[in-house]
Amino acid sequence: MPDELDEEAVADFVLSGWSSNNARTTFTAIARVPPAHSLNWSAGYLAAPRRYWRLPDFLPLVRFPRPQDYPERFRELTDDAVRDRLPAGPVALQLTGGMDSTSVAASAKVALAGRGAADILAVTLSLGGPERDVEAALASSVASHLGLSHHIIDGSSQPVIDPWTAPRVVLPEPMPYQRTAQQLELGDVLARFARVAFTGVAGDCLVWSSPWYWAEWLAHGRVVRLLKALGHEISVPPRVPGIGLHAAARQLARGRHAPEVPNWLAPDFAARTGAAQRLARKWPARSKDARSLAQESLWPAWGMWGHPTFSGLPVKLRHPLLDLRLIEYALSLPPHPWLVDKRVMREANIGRLPEQVLLRPKTPLGSVAMPANEPAVLAQTAAFVREVPGLERFVLPEVLASALISLGEAEGTSRELELSRPLGLAHWLWHGWRRPSRLSQE
Numbered sequence: 001m002p003d004e005l006d007e008e009a010v011a012d013f014v015l016s017g018w019s020s021n022n023a024r025t026t027f028t029a030i031a032r033v034p035p036a037h038s039l040n041w042s043a044g045y046l047a048a049p050r051r052y053w054r055l056p057d058f059l060p061l062v063r064f065p066r067p068q069d070y071p072e073r074f075r076e077l078t079d080d081a082v083r084d085r086l087p088a089g090p091v092a093l094q095l096t097g098g099m100d101s102t103s104v105a106a107s108a109k110v111a112l113a114g115r116g117a118a119d120i121l122a123v124t125l126s127l128g129g130p131e132r133d134v135e136a137a138l139a140s141s142v143a144s145h146l147g148l149s150h151h152i153i154d155g156s157s158q159p160v161i162d163p164w165t166a167p168r169v170v171l172p173e174p175m176p177y178q179r180t181a182q183q184l185e186l187g188d189v190l191a192r193f194a195r196v197a198f199t200g201v202a203g204d205c206l207v208w209s210s211p212w213y214w215a216e217w218l219a220h221g222r223v224v225r226l227l228k229a230l231g232h233e234i235s236v237p238p239r240v241p242g243i244g245l246h247a248a249a250r251q252l253a254r255g256r257h258a259p260e261v262p263n264w265l266a267p268d269f270a271a272r273t274g275a276a277q278r279l280a281r282k283w284p285a286r287s288k289d290a291r292s293l294a295q296e297s298l299w300p301a302w303g304m305w306g307h308p309t310f311s312g313l314p315v316k317l318r319h320p321l322l323d324l325r326l327i328e329y330a331l332s333l334p335p336h337p338w339l340v341d342k343r344v345m346r347e348a349n350i351g352r353l354p355e356q357v358l359l360r361p362k363t364p365l366g367s368v369a370m371p372a373n374e375p376a377v378l379a380q381t382a383a384f385v386r387e388v389p390g391l392e393r394f395v396l397p398e399v400l401a402s403a404l405i406s407l408g409e410a411e412g413t414s415r416e417l418e419l420s421r422p423l424g425l426a427h428w429l430w431h432g433w434r435r436p437s438r439l440s441q442e
Contacts, residue, residue: 001027002028006027010174010394014265015265015279022034026173033049037051059328061334071347074329074345079111081326086111090194091108092189094199096125096200097136099342099345099349099357100345105142109148123152125186158371163427171312173428174425180372196316201302203345205293206327207290207339208342213289233337261279262418269394269395290326302322342362382404385400
């Protein structure tokens with residue numbers, strides 16, 4: 001099998017972390033069957049992939065006689081989505097202090113009511129540090145409220161990964177590079193306890209609606225649908241008034257500009273793959289509401305990354321919020337008020353989750369100084385980047401090395417996330433592609 005790399009797939013990975021084409025892999029000679037497609041082999045003949053399902057652009061708006069029926073139905077569907085994915089034995093949970101994973105935890109507790117707390121383990125990644133992040137504290141309160149066993153992994157105390165050392169598992173395709181062993185520890189804890197682990201992945205898209213939804217509906221001639229949604233808004237007063245005009249105005253004021261092509265990308269590679277146009281197509285995505293869960297290529301990637309055949313770990317990650325019943329229901333809800341600030345999810349968990357979680361506003365993850373950002377460690381990682389053969393085809397090693405060395409001075413995690421992708425490619429080229437022998441360190 002030829003091992004030539006697919007440049008477009010590599011460009012997608014280093015720019016955003018996943019491929020924009022679900023049929024592509026990192027190798028030109030290998031394709032994958034896209035989601036909602038079938039592939040038929042008969043009498044030595046391989047037919048082209050055939051699409052067998054597509055999510056409708058618009059579903060009829062759901063109408064209930066009482067306002068409380070809307071969150072109650074959401075709670076029922078979440079319980080069903082979790083129950084249908086439960087293993088016969090124990091189950092682990094990746095738990096944060098936000099609404100998404102805690103909602104999954106509450107449904108798991110209900111589904112496993114007859115089994116006891118010994119069958120559920122909640123695991124939380126904490127940023128740690130002198131000012132402990134709020135996620136671990138909120139997750140602990142949820143675990144205590146639900147009566148779950150709870151394990152916290154402190155990210156600030158995890159050892160730094162030596163980029164030259166061979167990984168325990170050689171991944172079939174590159175992934176964003178983890179500079180500390182926090183994710184490895186997470187996988188080990190999950191796998192030691194269960195063969196299935198739940199996450200709250202996809203909740204932000206599931207119960208979110210664009211402030212421009214009304215403009216899209218009008219553009220598609222959905223006037224009756226809009227009038228019904230506005231009529232519902234009158235009967236159920238929203239927490240945010242209007243039909244999204246306030247949020248839309250704030251979005252315009254902030255501006256939405258596609259990110260620039262990073263300076264560490266090799267210019268000829270950027271030109272061959274149309275990097276600027278590729279970024280423009282992905283920013284913004286086609287939609288950020290529940291439709292994206294069935295349309296955007298990120299979500300099949302999440303499913304792949306959490307499968308044992310990819311990760312090499314004897315545990316499968318399952319994402320109950322990526323459930324078609326929940327997606328269709330969310331797309332059938334009047335956006336205001338139910339999709340404003342995750343209101344339908346918050347009200348669905350009244351009495352199940354602590355009030356401090358139900359009332360918590362959406363906040364980004366914080367950042368603390370980590371061992372991986374120490375100057376000596378960054379210098380070692382930069383030296384590794386300079387020695388990876390073949391990396392210069394895609395990345396300017398010296399520019400990437402300089403960006404890594406200055407990473408310790410950067411604020412926030414966005415720069416770390418950006419550099420984790422080319423660094424992940426470098427690590428995979430060294431250990432996973434042609435597996436060159438380790439160079440002399442003299």
